[in-house]
Amino acid sequence: xxxxxxxxxxxxxxxxxxxxxxxxxxxxxxxxxxxxxxxxxxxxxxxxxxxxxxxxxxxxxx
Numbered sequence: 001x002x003x004x005x006x007x008x009x010x011x012x013x014x015x016x017x018x019x020x021x022x023x024x025x026x027x028x029x030x031x032x033x034x035x036x037x038x039x040x041x042x043x044x045x046x047x048x049x050x051x052x053x054x055x056x057x058x059x060x061x062x
Contacts, residue, residue: 004015025033036044 005012006015007013033044036047
């Protein structure tokens, strides 16, 4: 595996790219999201501001 580097000033930094996969939440995940948005606004806002939203719509962490 060969890494590419780019120069910034006197330093070389590795050219790293992180792949983010699109997460499908499905029918019940969308229903849960709607419920939280309408009835649990604080919980919904905190989930939107964190990465937990990717798994929490499925009901695993709630």
